[in-house]
Amino acid sequence: MIIMCENCIKKFKIDDKFIKESGSKVRCSDCGHVFTAYRPAPVPHGEPPIKYNPQPPISTDGTAGNVISISNQKGGVAKTTTCLNLGISLALLNKRVLLIDFDVQSNLTISLGYRETTSFYEVMNSDSANLDNFIIKTKYHNLSLLPSNKNMVLLNKKYFGIQNFEFILRDRLAFIKDQFDYIVIDTPPSIGFFSINTLTSADLVIIPCECEYLSTHGVDYTLKFINLVKEKTNPRIDSKILITRYDENNTVAKLIATKLKRMYNEQTFGTFIELDDKIKESSIMRMPVIYYDKQSRSGLKYMRLAKEILEKFEREASS
Ligand SMILES: Nc1ncnc2c1ncn2[C@@H]1O[C@H](COP(=O)(O)OP(=O)(O)OP(=O)(O)O)[C@@H](O)[C@H]1O
Ligand SMILES: [Mg+2]
Missing domain, CATH: 3.40.50.300 (P-loop containing nucleotide triphosphate hydrolases)
Structure with a gap:
């Protein structure tokens, strides 16, 4: 699984077995920040984690959006x-x-x-x-x-x-x-x-x-x-x-x-x-x-x- 440091938003790969169901304290090897990492909630079989096709945002001309x-x-x-x-x-x-x-x-x-x-x-x-x-x-x-x-x-x-x-x-x-x-x-x-x-x-x-x-x-x-x-x-x-x-x-x-x-x-x-x-x-x-x-x-x-x-x-x- 991928986890992300809350302080420097660096992403790390970590083996799921090191993260408890209730979350585990981890230390960011980049900035040293200690935070609680959680396992992602299980996604039902076949269901994509994000249920839609993202599209690029429209560009705004400063008058809308x-x-x-x-x-x-x-x-x-x-x-x-x-x-x-x-x-x-x-x-x-x-x-x-x-x-x-x-x-x-x-x-x-x-x-x-x-x-x-x-x-x-x-x-x-x-x-x-x-x-x-x-x-x-x-x-x-x-x-x-x-x-x-x-x-x-x-x-x-x-x-x-x-x-x-x-x-x-x-x-x-x-x-x-x-x-x-x-x-x-x-x-x-x-x-x-x-x-x-x-x-x-x-x-x-x-x-x-x-x-x-x-x-x-x-x-x-x-x-x-x-x-x-x-x-x-x-x-x-x-x-x-x-x-x-x-x-x-x-x-x-x-x-x-x-x-x-x-x-x-x-x-x-x-x-x-x-x-x-x-x-x-x-x-x-x-x-x-x-x-x-x-x-x-x-x-x-x-x-x-x-x-x-x-x-x-x-x-x-x-x-
Ligand atoms: N200009 C002001 N004068 C007096 N009281 C204010 C003023 N602005 C905000 N408050 C009061 O300060 C308190 C905190 O405001 P608010 O809830 O907007 O902060 P917040 O940053 O959203 O808090 P949180 O981080 O918990 O979301 C509230 O009780 C609010 O009514
Ligand atoms: Mg608030």
């Missing part, structure tokens, strides 16, 4: 909040938006008020390559959702490390890209099937980052990982850091924001998302913050971020 991944290996840095509120802001700016919940926690799905839905797991178990049957049109104008559920955990076990697993999402998105201007994907705070597939599909990665002690470590680690993906599976990937939960009255936050700007300069968005209780209140109400309070500081900042992103894509499309 732009894919944005919201990623940071650090947990709780506002990935899901950014995915939801950026998505709704792009939709309010008249863009056709698909949000993808690619995290087994299903926080994005729940934030939009859905439970007990299908997910990408059911997509992978259907005979058709078409995602249409699994996409929900939400009550918000221009906003659709490919939801998540707890079955998603099985995808990592079944597909992580098998040949060409990195391209599964990219090749599925190719079929629906022309229906959406922006596809925004929420990811889990870990490396595995979901993060590698998302980064392989993405034109732009937004890395949300809080201005806290050690927050630059998460950014560094994520950037290092993006560079590996750029080398191996997605040469066109671009990334930008978004400062979130920013408290302008906090001296440490101000210092770290200055440090981040100095370290990553052009790679940081001009827009900061401020710390705002309205975000928490809106998530209790299961709605985007701009719908909860159209004057909210964070809602207006997410609108500004959406405009900054549109300008970036339009500038690049015309150059």
Whole structure:
């Protein structure tokens, strides 16, 4: 069987007998990272591991099918909040938006008020390559959702490390890209099937980052990982850091924001998302913050971020 290091995504051949049914700790001989390797879930006799004929993705001209991944290996840095509120802001700016919940926690799905839905797991178990049957049109104008559920955990076990697993999402998105201007994907705070597939599909990665002690470590680690993906599976990937939960009255936050700007300069968005209780209140109400309070500081900042992103894509499309 083939296993893949979660840290440097190098692939190794290993005899199945060394991997226990419940998973075994292995050390990557390249980077030294220790991780748990699992046997791929058995595939019924005669059934191909991936049930469809992948096709190359369509090329986009910068006006449709732009894919944005919201990623940071650090947990709780506002990935899901950014995915939801950026998505709704792009939709309010008249863009056709698909949000993808690619995290087994299903926080994005729940934030939009859905439970007990299908997910990408059911997509992978259907005979058709078409995602249409699994996409929900939400009550918000221009906003659709490919939801998540707890079955998603099985995808990592079944597909992580098998040949060409990195391209599964990219090749599925190719079929629906022309229906959406922006596809925004929420990811889990870990490396595995979901993060590698998302980064392989993405034109732009937004890395949300809080201005806290050690927050630059998460950014560094994520950037290092993006560079590996750029080398191996997605040469066109671009990334930008978004400062979130920013408290302008906090001296440490101000210092770290200055440090981040100095370290990553052009790679940081001009827009900061401020710390705002309205975000928490809106998530209790299961709605985007701009719908909860159209004057909210964070809602207006997410609108500004959406405009900054549109300008970036339009500038690049015309150059
Ligand atoms: N600008 C903000 N102001 C105040 N609270 C915020 C803000 N942004 C996010 N939060 C809160 O921070 C918490 C973490 O946010 P969120 O769930 O979006 O993080 P995450 O990165 O998706 O977490 P995970 O890694 O677990 O998926 C939530 O309670 C959310 O309501
Ligand atoms: Mg999340």
